[in-house]
Amino acid sequence: MLKIIKVITSSTMLENALGIDFQNTFAKDLEGLYKETTASVNPSAEMLLVNESLALELGIGLDKLYSKNAFDIFSGNKKPFNSITLAQAYSGHQFGHFNPNLGDGRALLLGEVLNIKGELRDIQLKGSGPTPFSRRGDGKSALGPVLREYLVSESMYALGIPSTRALAVIKTGEQVKRDKSLPGGLMTRVASSHIRIGTFEYASLQNDTKLLQKLADYSISRHFPDTANVENPYLALFAAICNQQASLIANWMSIGFIHGVMNTDNMSISGETIDYGPCAFMNAYNPKTVFSSIDTQGRYAYQNQPSILTWNLTRLAEALIPLVHDKKDESIKLLTEVLQLIKPVYTNYWLVLMRSKVGLSKEDPKDYELIINLLNLMEKNKVDFTLCFRFLAKSLNGNNKPIRNIFKGSKEFDSWLMIWQERISQEGMPDEKISNSMDAVNPIYIPRNHNVEIALQAAIQENNLEPFKKLFSVMQNPYKEISGMEEYSNPIKGSDSSYKTFCGT
Ligand code: AMP
Numbered sequence: 001m002l003k004i005i006k007v008i009t010s011s012t013m014l015e016n017a018l019g020i021d022f023q024n025t026f027a028k029d030l031e032g033l034y035k036e037t038t039a040s041v042n043p044s045a046e047m048l049l050v051n052e053s054l055a056l057e058l059g060i061g062l063d064k065l066y067s068k069n070a071f072d073i074f075s076g077n078k079k080p081f082n083s084i085t086l087a088q089a090y091s092g093h094q095f096g097h098f099n100p101n102l103g104d105g106r107a108l109l110l111g112e113v114l115n116i117k118g119e120l121r122d123i124q125l126k127g128s129g130p131t132p133f134s135r136r137g138d139g140k141s142a143l144g145p146v147l148r149e150y151l152v153s154e155s156m157y158a159l160g161i162p163s164t165r166a167l168a169v170i171k172t173g174e175q176v177k178r179d180k181s182l183p184g185g186l187m188t189r190v191a192s193s194h195i196r197i198g199t200f201e202y203a204s205l206q207n208d209t210k211l212l213q214k215l216a217d218y219s220i221s222r223h224f225p226d227t228a229n230v231e232n233p234y235l236a237l238f239a240a241i242c243n244q245q246a247s248l249i250a251n252w253m254s255i256g257f258i259h260g261v262m263n264t265d266n267m268s269i270s271g272e273t274i275d276y277g278p279c280a281f282m283n284a285y286n287p288k289t290v291f292s293s294i295d296t297q298g299r300y301a302y303q304n305q306p307s308i309l310t311w312n313l314t315r316l317a318e319a320l321i322p323l324v325h326d327k328k329d330e331s332i333k334l335l336t337e338v339l340q341l342i343k344p345v346y347t348n349y350w351l352v353l354m355r356s357k358v359g360l361s362k363e364d365p366k367d368y369e370l371i372i373n374l375l376n377l378m379e380k381n382k383v384d385f386t387l388c389f390r391f392l393a394k395s396l397n398g399n400n401k402p403i404r405n406i407f408k409g410s411k412e413f414d415s416w417l418m419i420w421q422e423r424i425s426q427e428g429m430p431d432e433k434i435s436n437s438m439d440a441v442n443p444i445y446i447p448r449n450h451n452v453e454i455a456l457q458a459a460i461q462e463n464n465l466e467p468f469k470k471l472f473s474v475m476q477n478p479y480k481e482i483s484g485m486e487e488y489s490n491p492i493k494g495s496d497s498s499y500k501t502f503c504g505t
């Protein structure tokens with residue numbers, strides 16, 4: 001009796017520590033798609049970063065955020081009250097090859113919480129120790145990749161691109177063995193959910209249509225409730241996922257973002273960018289850009305992202321066949337019809353975004369060609385993708401110099417500029433207004449590779465988080481130019497085509 005009272009008292013304290021209530025909907029509704037497990041303890045853990053604004057959105061007051069009990073939860077040292085901690089099961093096509101048994105090998109879902117807007121959010125620890133899915137891995141993360149995900153995912157969010165979020169970073173105090181010994185890190189990640197295309201591939205592989213259906217129903221109620229009441233909800237679910245992902249990839253393309261590992265286990269059905277590993281932003285425009293050290297064939301190069309989108313969604317379609325129609329042939333026919341829409345839907349999203357990047361709000365059939373011609377000239381002249389659009393906007397305010405300079409005075413570009421200015425005049429709006437509208441969609445700051453490296457090196461090698469924090473704070477307002485911050489807007493001198501990024505494993 002005494003023992004029970006003791007447990008309840010300390011558990012209640014933990015619940016109050018975060019001031020949130022874990023709902024465990026995945027655990028309750030989707031048995032068969034996870035394994036219950038716990039985090040490794042980290043006795044020498046140290047809190048490095050907490051995200052106050054995200055905490056407030058989640059209803060976690062700052063007093064709770066900075067409490068010892070919150071630290072104990074983020075460090076994996078204590079399980080929150082009424083949380084069923086679990087590792088999710090999923091399969092995945094990795095670089096085109098199917099791996100039936102992946103799953104969270106180094107992550108732990110604490111459960112779901114309602115944020116202050118009433119939306120359900122997953123809270124997950126990443127780098128929390130071995131799980132039943134770890135295979136030969138240690139279940140841990142190195143601190144460098146954890147800081148990288150914290151920075152880049154929050155930058156994506158600030159850029160307005162759907163993304164998982166980062167709530168806290170812990171330095172575990174232990175070393176992890178990779179090709180060398182590295183300090184360990186643990187991140188608390190927040191997501192609309194962690195359901196991946198690979199989750200559906202896994203469910204489909206179990207030859208248990210009820211399980212697959214449970215996953216689809218859960219996905220509908222959590223992400224696409226409007227599809228619940230149509231004639232064929234599972235086909236509508238598929239179409240909704242295709243739509244979200246097409247929009248997401250168009251957003252990546254519009255901002256020069258290269259995910260780096262678009263394996264089906266790294267694609268969230270909610271349409272959020274997830275699993276930041278070797279991702280990076282392109283500098284000089286080159287559609288073949290690849291940064292990931294393991295992507296030797298360039299499968300996930302910048303220019304291939306839209307076709308990989310369809311490839312991945314085709315794997316999802318295959319997984320959904322048993323749900324869409326009783327007759328397999330009919331199911332395939334219906335799913336194929338949706339698949340065929342992905343390319344035009346994607347192109348439409350892309351065109352809307354690219355039009356706004358070059359200051360166009362009206363539609364003209366020649367806009368596509370105008371934009372493609374600009375991209376071709378950018379490639380030919382190795383023009384910085386991010387600065388190009390900001391300098392174009394400046395040219396509308398009578399300052400042609402920066403844009404002509406980055407095109408190195410190219411005559412071809414001068415001709416393009418004249419055609420574009422002519423097209424801009426058809427908008428019937430003052431140039432200044434158009435210029436402002438361009439600056440509102442074209443960031444001046446992106447997490448440039450060389451700045452990310454400087455910040456991570458200082459954090460890891462010198463225990464100095466200041467460069468990281470400064471870069472992070474600049475990235476909170478990526479569309480507003482601040483004088484004196486040129487080191488964050490300028491590309492690296494020379495080329496960064498040999499820059500390599502690594503998976504966070
Ligand atoms: P990722 O490259 O992060 O998308 O991970 C691919 C798969 O490898 C997932 O199933 C991960 O959970 C697993 N994994 C990655 N790193 C580790 C690790 N250090 N220990 C155990 N499993 C891992």
Ligand code: MG
Binds near residue numbers: 265266275
């Ligand atoms: Mg992954």
